[in-house]
Amino acid sequence: MSSKATAQPLSLKLASGAFLAFWCLIAAFPIVWIAVMSVKSPRDAFAASAWDVITGPATRAAGNGLSLIDIVLGLVFLFFAIRWAFTRLPGLVERFTPPGMIALGWLIGALVYGLLFVLIFFGVLPYVFGALNSILGPLGTPIIGLTTEHYVAVWGENQFYRNFMNSMIVTAGVVTVSLTVGTLAGYGLARSGSNLAFWLLIVALVFRALPHSVLVAGYLPWFINSAEILRPILGDLSPTLYGQPWAIIAVLVAINQPFTIWMLRSFFQNIPSELDEAARVDGCSHFQAFRRVIMPVMWPGVITTGLFSFLLGYNDFLVTALLLDAQNQTMVPAIAGYFNRETTTTDQVEAVAAAVSITAPLFLLVMVFQRQIVSGLTAGAVKG
């Protein structure tokens, strides 16, 4: 690329750089903007001037805001918290987890860290800063309006944590089951060159194209009446599948299966088949070869596929809205409940806060797994 012929004129470089900046602005703006709106009082959130939305004069007038001290100290705390997560946390996790359980250890470590962070950042620091601000006088007067009242309303009064729990249950179930079932099938398909395997993949491709509402139209009558249909077989234990989170998990796993097996198959094809052939020569059966030789090297592909299963379960609106009742509702359909109530601007800003709450975990996900997501997207494409 360094040769003279491919060197680009300055105008082209500038144009491409400007375009890139413009794209980044468009890509990030709606998301950043709802995050800003969610921490302002309703009057500021829907103010006509952008500057008012950012600084929030009405929010500040109500006594909610950040002073210079708050911002500086908050950033310092944030910096050290993140640095600690990258320097000390890995050591702690490795010290306290028994060998062979490292994935579980990381999961628990991340959960504990997240909880501690939320507790300190939102529970302890506001009080400390409040005391500091009252002492410091002019430095302590708020300069940017900021309030967490909408988040408190959404998570506290509106019991959004219930929806959050339901979302987590459904998503965790979808990820584990679809990966378990999918890795076996993906491995089988990658190692079999038969016509049957090809046809299975084509049928899976057609299934992937199906609109989900078609499938739900098939489930609904059966799910609602399942207690009576299953009674002859299961007796009084027969459940009504409508409204059951585990029934949703099964449905979403099945919907996700075509994509999962395509993706995992392309990952398994990249693992040289000499590996399991060598294990077979040493006397392993196919399943033993899979467990002892393939499983240790398959995790990058499995994690990537798991991310996409997570997105499917987490982002789904249609299936969960139709097949779950109000008590077991997940987060995304629950936000539709705000539409009907959205009469005052306060309700609107609460809906914005709920939307930001749903987006925050996804944001973290991209931060941690950016490389896996990119490799997953490209792996699927290159293999077709």
Added chain:
Amino acid sequence: MKFKTFFWFVAPSVFMMLLFIAAPLISVFIQSFQVTQPVMQQVEVETCTPGFLTQTCTTEVKTVPTIDEETGKTITTTSWVGLQSYRNVLQMDKVWEAVSNGALRDILQIDFWRALRFTLVFTLLTLPLVIGVGLIIALAVNNATKAVRGPVIFISLLPFIITPVIGSLSIYWLFVGDGILTATLERWTGQDIAMFAQAWTIELLMYFYRVWHVAPFAFVIFYAGLQTVNMDTLESAIIDGANRFERLRYVIVPHLMPLIIFIALIHLMDCYRVFDEIIGFRSEAHVISLQWLTFNFLTPDDAGNRAISRAAASSMLTMIGIVILLILPLRRTWRDHKGGAH
């Protein structure tokens, strides 16, 4: 691998797909020819209102659903109605009437045809936009210095990964009556702007949202493809006197062609089931899609009834559309497979 081992490896996955995808399809197919209705009975009801001297009593015959004495549920019957549900969804009589009157626009008053029109236009219009925008971003990122690429990819992934309903909501809030962009536009143009009061502005925002949401996916794939462009071919093109655009047209785009087809295929599938935008933009009154139509039939109405058979009919019609869309790419794959086998 022996067939038996292969079978046991794929069995759980195939079982799930058969039970939760193939079986519902058959069930929907059957339901679309059936109608389940509560059994109605006529009951004589005497209602009395207090009056002067004597009560005023009226007797009337009411039609009420029959209730099972033991379970307390309404008794329903299921009957075969042939193509009646399809007729209810398609409303062909109104279509022919509109055609014979020469008023073709009236066809779009019917829900199904309105949804079909939007779904097809949406799918076909966003396809070139997504591929074009994705390619331009990929080329621009490829031009940029290494330090910039990571953050740009991170920011680009955000619109792709965000929950579709939330993503369209976030754009909705920018353009809603007192949203920031509407206010800014109003200040510039000096006019009152209501983005969600007529169909065409909503549709514009939906196209924008879909490109915003999917272009990063195209970008990431094209970007990966650009890393494998053969430098020798590119340099010989330069020696042959190809300018920048010609190099793009005759070297880079042909190299990316398989990826373009892949993205087009995925985009066709995903766009054809456009749904979340309708919820996020709350455009039910103006713009609807095929999948939303089925969703609406399945949602309980005020009386708590679901129009299952009409939903089944509209989903079968949706299916026919997806089969037509997929025939060409699938035939291609089949030919490739045949060619590869020989």
